[in-house]
Amino acid sequence: MIRLTAEASPLTAALDAISEPLACTGACTPDAPLALVLPHGDELVVDLADPGATVERLLAHAEPAPFGDHERTRFDPAVRRALRLRDREGIRLRGFDPERHGVLAQVEAVLSPRERLVATLTDVQIYPPGGHFAGHRDTPRDGDMLGTLVVLLPLPHAGGALTIREGGMIRDVLGDSSGVPAGGEREIVHVFKDMSDATSSGRAVGEREAEGVPGALRWAAFFADVEHAIDVVREGHRVVVTYALSRSGTPREPADDRAAPFREALARELGGRELLPNGGVLLVPCTRRVIAPRGSTRTPALRDLRGLDRELAEAALALGIEVRVRHCVAAGEANEPANLAVVDLARLREALAEPAVAGLGELVTFAEEGHMLQYLEYEGPVSSLAPLLLAGDCQEALLVRARARATLVHEACFSADGYFGNEHYDAWLHALVAIEMVIPPLAARGLAEPEPVRRVRHANFGDGTVVSEQRSGENLMLVVRFDDGQERRLLRRFLVDL
Ligand SMILES: O=C(O)CCC(=O)C(=O)O
Numbered sequence: 001m002i003r004l005t006a007e008a009s010p011l012t013a014a015l016d017a018i019s020e021p022l023a024c025t026g027a028c029t030p031d032a033p034l035a036l037v038l039p040h041g042d043e044l045v046v047d048l049a050d051p052g053a054t055v056e057r058l059l060a061h062a063e064p065a066p067f068g069d070h071e072r073t074r075f076d077p078a079v080r081r082a083l084r085l086r087d088r089e090g091i092r093l094r095g096f097d098p099e100r101h102g103v104l105a106q107v108e109a110v111l112s113p114r115e116r117l118v119a120t121l122t123d124v125q126i127y128p129p130g131g132h133f134a135g136h137r138d139t140p141r142d143g144d145m146l147g148t149l150v151v152l153l154p155l156p157h158a159g160g161a162l163t164i165r166e167g168g169m170i171r172d173v174l175g176d177s178s179g180v181p182a183g184g185e186r187e188i189v190h191v192f193k194d195m196s197d198a199t200s201s202g203r204a205v206g207e208r209e210a211e212g213v214p215g216a217l218r219w220a221a222f223f224a225d226v227e228h229a230i231d232v233v234r235e236g237h238r239v240v241v242t243y244a245l246s247r248s249g250t251p252r253e254p255a256d257d258r259a260a261p262f263r264e265a266l267a268r269e270l271g272g273r274e275l276l277p278n279g280g281v282l283l284v285p286c287t288r289r290v291i292a293p294r295g296s297t298r299t300p301a302l303r304d305l306r307g308l309d310r311e312l313a314e315a316a317l318a319l320g321i322e323v324r325v326r327h328c329v330a331a332g333e334a335n336e337p338a339n340l341a342v343v344d345l346a347r348l349r350e351a352l353a354e355p356a357v358a359g360l361g362e363l364v365t366f367a368e369e370g371h372m373l374q375y376l377e378y379e380g381p382v383s384s385l386a387p388l389l390l391a392g393d394c395q396e397a398l399l400v401r402a403r404a405r406a407t408l409v410h411e412a413c414f415s416a417d418g419y420f421g422n423e424h425y426d427a428w429l430h431a432l433v434a435i436e437m438v439i440p441p442l443a444a445r446g447l448a449e450p451e452p453v454r455r456v457r458h459a460n461f462g463d464g465t466v467v468s469e470q471r472s473g474e475n476l477m478l479v480v481r482f483d484d485g486q487e488r489r490l491l492r493r494f495l496v497d498l
């Protein structure tokens, strides 16, 4: 029977205590008059004294911005109403550079502590009054994409907050230019209410308040697979410069060892008898999706893991444990059926990597000790959560982190405004994965097998369990805990084996 260690386990407790931010924000001051330098040399000056003329200049070079609806590029103002500069390739923002201003280092510290990032300017977007962008994830451009950096130009506008959502919470990360405080959160109603706790550790961090600094640039960076949206702009024009953040392959020295509490808890568990005594797989669903090549059955590599997921895998490796990464499908958990997410199978199929879709079966609800577990039957070329849940006598354990649970459940209950990309997808997809930690049996961990339980019977005291044996001269004495709760020391010959 699967062991659900979601609540009680010291391992889940250690995991859930680790903070795992989805985003970070900050502000900085330009070091030259701001201008967008187009590839052929034209400059679109950002004149803070004359925002109207600035916007006119930008609009003269703009075209409607589309969005990605799976493989299609679409225009629909109900989903996205925005413009973008036509000459996006090779454009530069004079007065600001993510590396030079130290923004990249701040972003790395939060989103990629162990690998340097590269920022590539991808878009300049103009949200006019009424402009907005519905909830979406940023379409992977390649396997190295990690996140998105958004830099808000200091032009006056109201509304247009950038919000990120995961597990049913919306978090404001970039308010409007009047300085709506960042970090506010409100609940959205159409997804799991009871998942709200699961997101509490996902604070946007690092906000250095830009208020009072005229012309300051506010920025936000987030993992590309985090669902985010731009609220309706009520007044003025909201102009942002966006950068793709990609892994560079250059290692980085992390300031702190975030995974240490997990590594220490796992080391303790490995030294005890509770964790998978016969050996087995400890399955840890990931919080972040990985980017998988479309149509490929390739097993994701450790390096494909993002954020804390990778650090957890490395923590297990450091203890000499074999670690693998596998695809998985959505699973949900609740204490009563009414709280289970309504899984929209059609939408879920669309969100999964293609090889996984063929194997999707029926939605199954599973109850164990008053706990409901919902999952999808799955038979496919890549392994998933479902066969694990179906295997009655398996020695595997599922370690559901609060944050990963929110991710998995959220994946299964998309909002009414859909699941879009910021461009159509082509070769790459976001895919849900889990880390498999292969736990050796007790003997291989240097822990002897537990003593077999020995039961005995006494004519007067009834049945009991042998606690220890003692020699007393010629006599063998047994200490027996009888079923009445009493422990008695008796001569061996007055006891019969059961
Ligand atoms: O405008 C923003 O703040 C972000 C834009 C965005 O989400 C995108 O281009 O994908």
Ligand SMILES: [Fe+2]
Binding pocket: 136, 137, 138, 148, 228, 422
């Ligand atoms: Fe986006």
